[in-house]
Amino acid sequence: MTICYIHTMNQKDKILEFLKRNKSVSGHELSRFLSISRQALNKHLKVLIQKGLVVKNGKTRNAAYSLAGKIKPEKRLKKQCILEGLEEHKVFNEVALQLNFRKNLSNNVLHIVNYVFSEILNNAIEHSKSENCNIEIVLDQYNCNFIIRDYGIGIFYSIYKKFDLSDEISAIGELIKGRTTTMKEKHSGEGVFFSSKSGDIVTFRSHKITLTFDNRKKDIFIEEKRHINGTEVKFSISRASKRNLENIFKQYAPEAYNYRFEKTKVFVNLFQTEFVSRSEAKRLLFGLEKFKEIVLDFKGVKLIGQGFADEIFRVFKKEHPNIIIKTENLNPVITFMIKHVVDNKN
Structure with missing residues (x-):
């Protein structure tokens, strides 16, 4: 039996x-x-x-x-906030006190959670045009997770309209480069970029687009899901994480550039695996003239055309001779094409 x-x-x-x-x-x-x-x-x-x-x-x-001798359920907190007049640091301090973050999180994780929570909530306050937002924080044995959801115009739509892009999908490319902001007088555009690099998994969902940064796998994923209004940001980090906010900043704002955000990394394969035309290269390069160092990651890209390579490694480089362009994860076909363009640029 x-x-x-x-x-x-x-x-x-x-x-x-x-x-x-x-x-x-x-x-x-x-x-x-x-x-x-x-x-x-x-x-x-x-x-x-x-x-x-x-x-x-x-x-x-x-x-x-x-x-377990005594069941210890996860700690969960839900709040709804009116955004007008809201101060993000006060909200975080209230949450941290109720969930006893200082006792339950190591200093490095606490600093990261504080930074990302504040940046994302501030983004909702300043940019979303939403009247309110919902906040949920979950602290379990392994992870610290939070969700911030507003009901405004949507993060991708906001960038798409501001920069007169072809569609909301195009806004993703601008977002992941960093230093993209719809309010230059108030923001540098760095907050969302560094937030996306700080957790184990960080997801931005708005309308039909879901953009996920999986920093454990060092990869980015785009999905199409059912339409939702506004923007939902999900953040997760292991309570045992060794991530350090200072090191994350130094990676993209190193001492060589006086700790300014002058370096960025672009995942070339974000939308497709084959690039041929100059127009595709120009779309990729849009906004990158603001940086001193650009890292182009070709992971997953099968081939590039001569026009695409020439626009980046000859035309753009000639127009911006002081910008350093580095490459990663090149296959033999892409290596040959870049070498061909560089060797013949004169």
Whole structure:
């Protein structure tokens, strides 16, 4: 009867039942009992630990798992704020006090959460034209997460209209370069850029576009989802993260440039994997004359045409001789085309 009962359970229930009977077990014992891989087991354990049902003692292969003596549910806080007259630092201080951030987050993570939360909320206050916004903060055993959602014009639409772009998708390219702002008199355009680099996963969703920065994989993803009004920003960072806000700033505002935001990185494959024309190159280069150093990441790009390469590595370089252009993740075809253009530019 016991065997039949266990086989009708889902994997998480089986883990809990096994721990009831065995007090403390290793990951190897659980994996063998369930006949699943350690990777699959870890996914189930992570959920159970987040819910406060299971406790992990020790690290890596020597870790042991047991039932939690007292369930510690995740901490969650929801707020709705009227944006007119709202001061972002006061909201963060209130949230930090209620969730006891100073005790529950390391200093480096606290500084990052403070910076990104304040920048995103300020963006809603100054740019969204929304009357109010919803805020949700979740602190679980692994991560600190928050969502800020306004109901205004939308972040991509705002950039699209300001710079007279062809569509909202084009606004993504400007956003990820940095130093793009619709209010130059008040903002440098750096806040959203550095916010996108600071978490493990940072997602901007507006209208039908979802833009995700996965900084663990060092990649960017674009999805089309159902239409939503306004802008929703989701931020997540591990409570054990070693990320440091100062190091993130130095990466793009290094000492060589007197700590000014003069360096940016552009993911060339953001919209397509083949680039041929000069017009495509001009679209990519729009706004990059503001920087002293540009890193072009060609990861995932299959080929580029001579016109595209010539516009970047000869025409643009001739017009802006003091700008340093670096490249990453070139395949042999792209390497040949760039070399061909550079060798023949004179």
